[in-house]
Amino acid sequence: MTQRWDIVIVGGGLAGYVAANYLAKTDLSILILEKGRNVGGRARTTKINHQYLNLGPHAIYKKGKAKFILENLGIKLNGKSPKLAGDLIENNMEYAAPFTPLGLFSSSFLNWKERIEWATILMKFNRIDTEKLTEQTFYQWVQQAAVSKKVQSLLYILGRLATYCHAPEKVSAKLIVSHLKTVMGGVLYLDAGWQTIIDQLHNNVVISGVQVQSSTVVKELEPIEHEHFKLVLSNDEEIHGKYVICTTGPHELNKMLGEKLDRPQSSFLAQITPVRGATLDVALTQLPNPKKLFAMGITDPFYFSVHSKYARLSDDAKSAVLHVFKYHHPDDHIDGKKVKTELEQFLEMMQPGWKKHEITSRFIPQITVNHRLPQIGDEQKFHRSKTNIPGLYIAGDWASPDSILSEGAVSSGKQAAEEIIQKENR
Ligand SMILES: Cc1cc2nc3c(=O)[nH]c(=O)nc-3n(C[C@H](O)[C@H](O)[C@H](O)COP(=O)(O)OP(=O)(O)OC[C@H]3O[C@@H](n4cnc5c(N)ncnc54)[C@H](O)[C@@H]3O)c2cc1C
Known part of the structure; x- marks a missing residue:
């Protein structure tokens, strides 16, 4: 028997569950399909x-907006x-990390001139206008922001620590600096891990009647007519939905859609690193x-x-x-x-x-x-790809042009849900 749902969410990670939490407040029927044996994705x-x-x-x-949402x-x-006190390591030498006031004054990594340059950059960091960095890579920004090679290396270290991106010559300065600003507001390590987020999100939706099907791989996603999708599972079972929120990575989405996306969009997805x-x-x-x-x-x-x-x-x-x-x-x-x-x-x-x-x-x-190394120009490309297939919404850590990691996953999950709710209310 073919199953029919108002909304099918592909992926039971942060993005999928946040979307489901917003949508669970409506009367729409919702199914989450997750390929893993357990839900949670990378937040497991x-x-x-x-x-x-x-x-x-x-x-x-x-x-950050993820915590707020x-x-x-x-x-x-x-x-x-956590405290940022610790060590910086180079050639088996250990230096106190100058990321705290004590570290700044005690570290032998920097001389006095470098310390002043570093402290000045840190003090002004929150006031950087990231809108002016749209055309720059993080490498270009660092070269302008600091004179000393050691201070430059500290910016690269903080960039890696905050964003996990280790390609300053490729990434967008705007995104890296704005994410760094968020991270500098402090972080939390969670008791019992990130599964606690998933478990709470999961419990919220199942009591509202959302169905979650794990160990289920979606292999094809076919738009049949306006706001009607057929999803083919790896066991060839078919599921039908009015709306689909896809939270897989961009390459997986391209594969599921086959040739259904137009050229510029599918090649943008294919190029995402x-x-x-x-x-x-x-x-x-x-x-x-x-x-x-x-x-x-x-x-x-x-x-x-x-x-x-x-x-x-x-x-x-x-x-x-x-x-x-x-x-x-x-x-x-x-x-x-x-x-x-x-x-x-x-x-x-x-x-x-x-x-x-x-x-x-x-x-x-x-x-x-x-899923996406954030690069210059991503924003325009996202704009183009947004409304290609009516009823299909994308969410996930790569799907928001101005954020990454859980910030991107959670905010895009919320946005996809809100767009569907708005559409239904019209
Ligand atoms: C090592 C590491 C460190 C990290 N550190 C941080 C950090 O400090 N701070 C931070 O904010 N973020 C961090 N992240 C990132 C964060 O974990 C992710 O951004 C977030 O969990 C992504 O959620 P998502 O829902 O977008 O994707 P996912 O969690 O990947 O969820 C997508 C789900 O879709 C499922 N799926 C895929 N294809 C199919 C299919 N065809 N059919 C059915 N289901 C499918 C997958 O199994 C998966 O469960 C880190 C990630 C890693 C790996």
């Missing part, structure tokens, strides 16, 4: 041996803000060095942070959950074995002998952090 948290492992290091932005939906975000990295997620019975909680490579694109210092990520108070991460450049050829060794060595520098205390660890050599 896996519980292994009483330890909560997010899929790589995850922080929510205290001044989620809280408006009644989602509780419990956790704590993902932001990727490698993650080593680790739980230890104890930290060999409890003082080392945060570090970033200066030239080498590495990250290390003990998330359990701030968030409750274990059922046992003594153990530690930490993440080590490598930011990939889009042109990198990834040798998984080599990257794993690099991440383990970076961790060894911070927590010597950590292996002896290992409860569990998980290494992922290549994970998509954001």
Whole structure:
């Protein structure tokens, strides 16, 4: 029997669930289709041996729109803000990171002249008019913003830390700087991980009658007539919907639609490059060095942070959950074995002998952090692609021209839902 729904949401991650939370307040029938065995997408948290492992290091932005929207939906975000005190690493040398007032004055990484330049940039950061950066790459902006090479390197480090993008010569300065401004408002590491967001969003919608079908892959999406779609599943079952919100990545969307998108739109989607990295997620019975909680490579694109210092990520108070991460450049050829060794060595520098205390660890050599590396001109291209197929809405971390990560996923999920509600009310 063919199923018919008012709204079919493809993807049970943040974007899909936020859309469903808004739409659940209407009388429309809603189905979420998720290919994974579990819902949550990249906001999933896996519980292994009483330890909560997010899929790589995850922080929510205290001044960001995602937090605002989620809280408006009644989602509780419990956790704590990490301190940015820690180390910067170059050639096995450790320097205090000048990201806190103490770090700024004590770090041997900068001389006095550089310190003043760095402090001046930080003080003025919030007043940067990002609308003036539309035509610049982040590299071009950094070259103009700072004279000292060391201060420039600090801007690249903060850019990586905030956005996961490690291609300053390719990314849009406007987006990176505006996201950095949001991140500088502080972040939260969440107790029991990001799954808590998904679980609350899920519970909200199921009690309103939204159906969630996991382990279900949509293989084709066919617009049949005005506001009538046929979705073909991998088992060839068909589902029909009036509206579709697609929250997969752009390449998957292109594939599902086949030739249905017009040329400029499908080639824009095909050209979108993902932001990727490698993650080593680790739980230890104890930290060999409890003082080392945060570090970033200066030239080498590495990250290390003990998330359990701030968030409750274990059922046992003594153990530690930490993440080590490598930011990939889009042109990198990834040798998984080599990257794993690099991440383990970076961790060894911070927590010597950590292996002896290992409860569990998980290494992922290549994970998509954001489906779109934000580039100059993305805004115009998005504008063109918006209303191509009536009734089809896109959401996800790549689908909002002016934001990325959870900011993009949550805000585009909300927007897709609001557009459908407006249409229905007309
Ligand atoms: C290592 C790492 C670190 C991160 N750190 C941060 C951070 O600190 N702060 C932050 O804000 N964000 C961070 N993010 C990004 C954040 O996790 C994502 O932006 C967000 O979870 C994306 O949500 P989404 O709904 O857009 O996509 P997804 O979570 O990918 O959801 C899409 C869903 O669609 C499903 N799907 C795909 N194709 C099909 C199909 N054909 N049929 C059915 N279902 C399908 C997928 O299985 C998936 O569940 C990080 C991500 C990673 C990987």
